[in-house]
Structures are given as C-alpha cells and as structure tokens.
Amino acid sequence: MPTSHQIPSYLTQHDIGPWGVYLEQIDRVTPYLGALAPLVETLKRPKLILAVDVPIRRDDGSIAHFEGYRVQHNTARGPGKGGVRFHQSVTLSEVMALAAWMTVKNAAVNVPYGGAKGGIRVDPKTLSRGELERMTRRYTSEIGIIIGPTKDIPAPDVNTNEQVMAWMMDTYSMNAGNTVSGVVTGKPVSLGGSLGRQAATGRGLFVVACEAAARSGLAIGGARIAIQGFGNVGGVAARLFAEAGAKVVAVQDHLATVVRDSGLDTAALLVHAAASGTVAGFAGADTLPEQDAFWAVDCDILVPAALEQQITAANAHVIRASIIVEGANGPTTPAADDILQDKGVLIVPDVIANAGGVTVSYFEWVQDFSSFFWTEDEINQRLTRIMREAFAAVWQLAEERKVSLRTAAFIVGCSRVLQAHEMRGLYP
Ligand SMILES: NC(=O)C1=CN([C@@H]2O[C@H](COP(=O)(O)OP(=O)(O)OC[C@H]3O[C@@H](n4cnc5c(N)ncnc54)[C@H](O)[C@@H]3O)[C@@H](O)[C@H]2O)C=CC1
Ligand SMILES: O=C(O)CCC(=O)C(=O)O
Secondary structure, eight states, rough: OOOOSSSOOOOOOOGHHHHHHHHHHHHHGGGGGGGGGHHHHHHHOOOOEEEEEEEEEESHHHHEEEEEEEEEEOTTSSSSEOOOOEEOOOOHHHHHHHHHHHHHHHHTTTSSEEEEEEEEEGGGGGSSSHHHHHHHHHHHHHHHTTTTTTEOOOOOTOOOOOHHHHHHHHHHHHHHOOOOOOSSSOOGGGOOTTHHHHHHHHHHHHHHHHHHHHHHHSSSOOOOOEEOSSSSSHHHOOOOHHHOOEEEEEOOOOOOOOOOOOOOHHHHHHHHHHHHHSSOOOTEEEEEGGGGGGGOOOOOOEEEOOOOOOOOOTTGGOOOOOOOOOOOSSSSSSSHHHHHHTOOEEEEEEHHTHHHHHHHHHHHHHHHHHOOOOOOHHHHHHHHHHHHHHHHHHHHHHHHHTHHHHHHHHHEEEHHHHHHHHHTOOEE
C-alpha cells in the first residue's frame, strides 16, 4: 500500500483505487532504477489534471450533468497520448492511473509521447445517439484548452470508438477554424484515420502472446485461451487466436461467460455480440452460472481485456493458465502479481501487451502530419516489428535482472522517462 504522504489531497486513502496500484508498482521498480531513483517522485505526481462539468440537453428537454476528466501524467518525452473512456465507474483515481500507465507504456515501446487519459462517468448505453454526440462535443470543447496535435492527443478506449473520435476531431476543428485531423487518433479512415488501427491492440497482444508462448514451449495451435472482455481488444484477439488454430474455450463480458471445451466459433460469436451488444444468449456455447467461475476455467493463456483490478488476491489462486497476457490496463493487483509469480505463471504486462493500439495511433499521427498514408501491410509489419522488439528487450532484461516482466517493462519505461527529465534539465 502507498504511504499516506504519497496520496494527493484530492484523493482520500479509502478511494485511492487504481492510482494506489500504480504507486505500488512504482515503489516496486524504484530499487532497480539506480542513479535515476532519486527522480522517481515525479512519476508519482500527474503533471496536469482537468476536471470538467459536461452538461447536455437530454432528448426529453431536461438537462443532465456528467463529470469528465483529462489527466496529463507526464510530457517529458512528448505530447500527452492516451484514450478516452465513457463508463459509469470512471473516477479521478482511475483516470490518473490510466494516464500514468500510458506514460510507462509509451516509453516502454519507445513511441515519442508522454502519457495522458480522459474519461466521463456515464453509462453510454443509457444515452441516445444524439445525446452521446452532444456529450462528446461538450466534453471536447471543455478539454479543448489542453488537447491538440502537439499537446495531447486522445484516442478510443472503453465504450468509445471511431465515431466518437470523428465528433471530437470535428468539434476541436470547429473551434480552431480549420480541420485538425491530428488532434485525435483512432478516427475513421475516411477522415485521416489509419488502416489497421481498429485491430491494432488485439493484433499487438496476439504478437506478444505468440512470443511468450514460444519462449515457454507452448504451441499456439491447439492452445486453450480464455478471454475477459469481448470488445475492441478481446474480440480482435479472439479472432486472431482462433485463426492461428488456438481454441478459445471461454469468453466473458459484462453480462455473461460463455464456454465451449472444443473451442468457441469466434466468428459467429463476434456476429452475435455485434448484433446484441453482449455474448449472453450465444446459441453455440454453454453459459457459466456464476461470473466468478470464469477465473477457474481450464486454459493455457488467460487474456484479461476488460477493466482494472480484475485479477486479485481473491481469485489469483484459482487461475489455471500458465501465461497471462494483459489486454486491459491494470487488470492485476500487486497482491495477485505475487501469488501468480509464486505459482510460476508468466504475466506479460499491460504496458507491453496492449501497446499495439498506441503504436498504430503513433503511425496515424505521423500519417496525418505528412498527409501521406500507408498500406495496411506496411502498418501491420511495422507494428509486429515494434511489438517483437519491445517484448524481446523486456524479456532479456527480466532474465538479466532476475525480475518479472512487469518490473522489467517498468525499468525500461520509467528509465526512459526519467532520463528525458534529466536531459531536459527540469530539476535546476
Ligand atoms: N481500445 C484500445 O485500443 C485499447 C484498449 N485498452 C484497454 O483494453 C481494455 C478493453 O478496452 P476495449 O476493448 O477498447 O473496450 P470495449 O468497450 O470495446 O470493450 C470492453 C469489453 O469489456 C467488457 N466488460 C466491461 N466490464 C466488464 C466486467 N465487469 N466483466 C467482464 N467484462 C466486462 C464489455 O462487455 C466489453 O466486452 C480496457 O482496459 C482498455 O483500457 C488498452 C490499450 C488500447
Ligand atoms: O491509441 C492511443 O493513443 C491510446 C490507447 C490507449 O488508451 C491505451 O493504450 O490504453
């Protein structure tokens, strides 16, 4: 647990939430940072926090107010970069942690960004399309004072997509007086988005899962895969695992867990989920009676691809996978990390495993600046190379320093950020 002096006054000890997980991860890596360790305090303090009121007129004429945030955790290596989340459980602690993980991630895979994240506490499923658009536009106007293509570049996250990015880009552009396509990534391809961005996070996850499996002597063909979250990340990962001959034996979303021992028909499940908004009710599978039973499913590779703090001390003991590949940000608590490490489970941490999305966002941003667009093959090849190189560097460091892949990834990421601070001379 972080000590009380580390907790900023705007968060209280009892609701420290995901920010507390992040602080503990920083404390765990600090002994490995050598001469940079004295600078680590900067990583425990977000650079800028903006909390905004987002009022909209509902379709029935009433006014609703939502709480929104944009947090820039660190910009030593470049502009802030990170997604925007619309979810009923969004808190400041969560957005701070998500922004900080972006700082570490962007440095770990060496894209030239700092870390940022945004969110609105809202269940978007309760809004009409018109209400969603008005909320998105108002939020964009409110955070418009701190975002921009050279300052902070939002992108999709949970419950946001290319349509939301199109509205954000349009609102920012209207206020600027000209089209600014580079203000967000994950846009529709017709508006300056990149081929391959929609599938990039799942694809990058699949690439590093294959690398981890190869080094562990596990063949992907025939491997049993369990996936929590069947949205952008989990859905694409499921498809790629199935195409490679693995058996996706369990998928859980917010409403149900569907299982099939011989492997789910992932193509049919994707069609079902797209039509009904959930995996619940899928005819080609059994449904587990309890959501918690998902964690004990017999599998080789477990992919948490939903929300934070899902794998905890309460369920880590029952996990049967030998490899966990973190599609979600912050899905594993430090206490669960310890239990899983004792059990010999290999965890490929979020800051590497889900970095494919921001990597292709970087490609999108570069393409927007140059107004010259690449083919999908070029994008996928560059993505695969970056993911493999980042994974190999972290694997090698973990072996040399005899630490977990998470600690190794944090050593790489935090060292790059702190070296940037040192070279820029932010500590006169
Ligand atoms: N979209 C992207 O490019 C990236 C996303 N991520 C992370 O991946 C995770 C998933 O993001 P997306 O796939 O984009 O979101 P999404 O909105 O497309 O899908 C989220 C999925 O999680 C499920 N879910 C939500 N609450 C759940 C619960 N309590 N139990 C089980 N399932 C639950 C939903 O039903 C849905 O299937 C998040 O942690 C996000 O931060 C990380 C890197 C990039
Ligand atoms: O594509 C991006 O800029 C950020 C994606 C994101 O939010 C994440 O990696 O968690």
